[in-house]
Amino acid sequence: MYRDTTCGALRASEINKEVLLSGWVHKLRDKGFVVWIDLRDRYGITQLVFDEERTSKELLEKARTIGRETVIQIKGQVIERASKNPNIPTGEIEVLVSELKVLNESILPPFTIEDETDGGEDIRMKYRYLDIRRNPVKDNLIFRHKVSMEVRKYLSDAGFIDVETPYLIKSTPEGARDFLVPSRMNEGQFYALPQSPQTFKQLLMVGGMDKYFQIVKCFRDEDLRADRQPEFTQIDCEMAFVEQEDILNTFEGLTKHLLKEIKGVAVNSFPRMTFDDAMKTYGNDKPDIRFGMQFGELNEVAQHKEFKVFNSAELVVGIAVPGANSYTRKEIDKLIDWVKRPQVGALGMVYCRCNDDGTFKSSVDKFYNQEDFAKWAEVTQANAGDLICVLSGDTNKVRAQLSALRMEMAERLGLRKADEYAPLWVIDFPLLELDEETGHYHAMHHPFTSPKPGQLELLDTDPGAVKANAYDLVLNGNEIGGGSIRIHDKETQAIMFKHLGFSIEEAKSQFGFLMDAFQYGAPPHGGIAFGLDRLVSILGGQETIRDFIAFPKNNSGRDVMIDAPAIIDDDQLKDLHLKLDL
Missing domain, CATH: 3.30.1360.30 (GAD-like domain)
Known part of the structure; x- marks a missing residue:
């Protein structure tokens, strides 16, 4: 056994207790006659003491040689701390060490493992495993875990079933660029990594799984910025036999639950605003109404x-x-x-x-x-x-x-206060957007979004006027979730593909499996997807999602820690039936 308690657990009530601790050397202070070591793990810091009166000379000398971030194990007695530290939970005690074992030595870290570090972002991303030892990063990851667990709890209690969907799927022309994966066993053919599990969750509705959710990785090969990553995480949800109001009420409930359980904030007002009013009043479709x-x-x-x-x-x-x-x-x-x-x-x-x-x-x-x-x-x-x-x-x-x-x-003016939360539903989006360069329309959300009831006929006469049965949940000027009522019959879906410029053959080739499924009693259904990374960052009072991702990419889409993406060798290319001319 390496430890019987953690570095954040000991209190004055445990004075005189023999303990076994393991962790990283955070700091060492040598006063000659006494040596103090701050021992750290993810639970906190415990001060260790070695002194001439109560510690053997051999043990005292050994303590002096230990460098920062070395992993050690100690055995000792909990004693009252002479100079107490009210700033940490263990500040009333220290451990008088009787045995010390070095588990693994550390070389000098490239930056100090402190809350206020001397390391710039680039060096900390390269040594992210060291950065995670710092409280701000560690606490952000723990905070993300808490949010994820509350999401799972709320949705599970509401009858949603967590179902995994495939990562190796078919490339489709809609949306951002796909990340492609060559197939070794099917020469010249490629999988795509999913930009979302959209069609699979609709198929689950056809399959009778009337409440689905998944906390799922998604992938988009697009230009990056501080709040965007090539791989990101969605809280993906779908419900059958629902109208828009059912979905809005369900996920207002989830948002209220998260704000209450995570932040201790009660928010009851979820105003509704049309897309047109949002653009006219605030100039964008995700207004900050604080x-x-x-x-x-x-x-x-x-x-x-x-x-x-x-x-x-x-x-x-x-x-x-x-x-x-x-x-x-x-x-x-x-x-x-x-x-x-x-x-x-x-x-x-x-x-x-x-x-x-x-x-x-x-x-x-x-x-x-x-x-x-x-x-x-x-x-x-x-x-x-x-x-x-x-x-x-x-x-x-x-x-x-x-x-x-x-x-x-x-x-x-300091009006964007991180501890104030103002959610808002934006509804009645345009179904289609006009590409001014090509003159063609494309789906504002995706091609499976249903038009508002009674507006399908407008597609032939005034496609730009058609409103979508779609909705976005906005929090503090950030879109945290978006979804729609879906098309659930083959005829309407075929009309939608036609107005998006798909030929009958192209629609069948790309989405024939979905249209076939609609012929077998597809129920009315709709859903929503929350961006977990962004949601967590907003709840955490920060703007950048990278702060809440364990191993993020930089603004060029690179993982500088493992140096990816990377060139692969010729044998691998040959196995994949690929040849690169660089």
């Missing part, structure tokens, strides 16, 4: 004068930034430079100060009068002391630009 700064459309009150910039714009829209009238002209100029960055793309910004005495001062004073500015303030719900920021241009572009400005100002 704060105001709602959009005010100013065309009617700003396009009646000789200001050509506004008169030529498809949309003039503004927000009232609370308290920002205190900004100096220099600070406002910096804000204008911020919106003109390539990442935002605005050509400029008009502003209007709302003074405490009820007057207004604007960058376009020569075109507008005080009565005009009062109407701007009314439309944007601006108060005295606020700053109205106005952008103009093409509707879709300017909404995205003002949305970015809104979020930036909220960040600067």
